[in-house]
Each structure stands twice: as C-alpha cells, then as structure tokens.
Amino acid sequence: MCPYPSHNAILIAIQNACSNCLCDVKLIDGPSIHMNSHIQSDDFTTIPNFQIQIETCWVDTVEKPVSLWVGQSGFSSDEGAMIRKMQKLVQHNPYIDVVFIISIKEEPWKVPSDIATPLHAQPKISCEDFVPKCTMLTSMGPVIARDVNWLKVNEVTYSIKGETRMDDVVHLFNVGAAHLISHVTRLMEGKGIDPTRVQCLRDVLVSLHFDWEHVLDTLSCAVYNTTYIHYSDWYECKPTKRKHKEEPATSEEQQV
Numbered sequence: 001m002c003p004y005p006s007h008n009a010i011l012i013a014i015q016n017a018c019s020n021c022l023c024d025v026k027l028i029d030g031p032s033i034h035m036n037s038h039i040q041s042d043d044f045t046t047i048p049n050f051q052i053q054i055e056t057c058w059v060d061t062v063e064k065p066v067s068l069w070v071g072q073s074g075f076s077s078d079e080g081a082m083i084r085k086m087q088k089l090v091q092h093n094p095y096i097d098v099v100f101i102i103s104i105k106e107e108p109w110k111v112p113s114d115i116a117t118p119l120h121a122q123p124k125i126s127c128e129d130f131v132p133k134c135t136m137l138t139s140m141g142p143v144i145a146r147d148v149n150w151l152k153v154n155e156v157t158y159s160i161k162g163e164t165r166m167d168d169v170v171h172l173f174n175v176g177a178a179h180l181i182s183h184v185t186r187l188m189e190g191k192g193i194d195p196t197r198v199q200c201l202r203d204v205l206v207s208l209h210f211d212w213e214h215v216l217d218t219l220s221c222a223v224y225n226t227t228y229i230h231y232s233d234w235y236e237c238k239p240t241k242r243k244h245k246e247e248p249a250t251s252e253e254q255q256v
Contacts, residue, residue, distance in 0.1 A: 075106070
C-alpha cells in the first residue's frame with residue numbers, strides 16, 4: 001500500500017536537510033539517499049522508509065551498498081513493531097550508525113450511521129469539493145467535512161536512541177551527520193583520494209538545518225490530503241491501514 005501523505009511529510013524534510021548537507025560538503029558522488037528502498041541481508045529483507053547508503057565502489061569488503069542511516073515513519077502505526085523492525089535491521093547491518101523513528105498518532109475516527117447512509121448513497125465527491133481549505137498552516141486538525149471528523153493528529157514524536165526531546169533529537173542528527181562525514185573520509189583515505197581533498201572535508205563544520213516551521217506547514221497540508229484518503233477508502237470500503245491495538249515498546253526496545 002502507498003504511504004499516506006502525512007507519513008512522508010517529515011521524511012521529506014529530513015531528506016532535504018541531509019541532501020543539502022551532502023551537497024555543502026561536496027559529497028554528491030559519495031553517500032546516496034533512498035526512500036522506501038529494500039535492504040537485503042542474507043535471508044532477511046525489509047524496506048525502511050529512509051536510508052543513507054555508501055555504494056560498493058567505496059567499500060571493498062562488501063558486494064552490495066552499505067546502509068549507514070535508516071529511518072521509519074509511522075502514521076498511527078504500532079510503535080513497538082517499528083522499533084523491532086529497526087532493531088532487526090541493525091542486527092543484520094553492522095555499519096548502521098543512525099536509526100530514527102517518527103511516530104504520528106491520530107485520534108480514532110468513525111462515520112456516524114445517520115451520516116454514513118446518505119453519504120454513501122451520493123456519488124463519490126472529488127478531493128477539491130470534499131476537503132475543507134486549511135485556514136491555519138500549522139493545524140493538525142480536526143479536519144471536518146460533511147459533519148464528520150475524519151482526521152486529527154494528537155501527537156508527533158521523534159526518537160533517536162531513545163531520546164525524544166527535540167533539542168536532543170536535533171543534536172543526535174548532527175552527531176550522526178558528523179559521523180557520516182568521518183566515515184567517508186576514512187573510506188576516501190583507503191581509496192587513495194587526494195589528501196588535500198580529504199583534509200578539506202575533515203575541516204568542514206557539519207550541520208543539518210531543519211526549518212521546523214516549514215516542516216509543520218508541510219505536515220499540516222499533508223494532514224488535509226490524508227483526510228481525503230480516509231474518505232476515499234471508507235467510501236470504497238477498503239480496509240484501513242491504521243493499527244487499533246499497539247504493543248507497547250519495552251525499555252530495551254526504546255533504546256534502538
């Protein structure tokens with residue numbers, strides 16, 4: 001199933017920040033960023049939502065790209081399941097240095113029976129006619145259309161190594177970016193790259209720049225787009241992607 005717009009909004013912001021950083025340090029031919037691309041490890045295959053990889057031409061000891069960063073974004077997903085997925089990835093991929101999880105939790109919703117029958121009897125409404133205009137750019141809902149609350153985001157959490165405070169999360173992203181550049185400089189030395197170029201890279205002060213206000217604006221727009229997907233799936237009687245029961249993550253799992 002295709003991811004919801006709300007599911008991808010923050011990942012795209014992280015992708016842009018990482019892309020800008022890699023361009024700033026002139027590493028366009030080094031690490032590459034991948035969204036929803038599979039990782040094959042022996043008999044284990046999975047598809048994280050976000051990866052930063054080093055191609056095989058940089059690493060002589062492996063025959064496939066090496067993942068250094070992995071991330072998962074869940075929209076009303078089982079947080080414990082996301083953590084277990086990331087843990088298994090780390091176990092099978094020892095080069096992974098940064099693992100992050102984004103959890104977007106929405107309020108449960110349903111269409112009241114007195115509204116459902118007449119609404120289902122009508123022809124399907126277009127997105128343009130159905131979704132109300134977003135009046136507050138940082139609004140996470142509720143998004144009400146045809147007297148139904150289709151979506152309201154209750155909470156968005158970011159987690160790296162069990163840390164969820166935003167200052168700590170941003171700090172760990174930047175530490176991970178510095179580790180990434182350090183890793184690449186060691187590979188460049190091993191490949192006999194011009195020492196001057198390697199030293200210039202070492203001297204760069206690495207920092208990821210996140211415009212969190214823009215991230216909220218993007219997520220808000222995505223929430224309104226996701227509203228129509230809720231309506232469309234309900235109208236066509238498709239099973240929801242939302243997980244109603246969550247297994248809580250253990251203290252050990254939260255340290256991924």
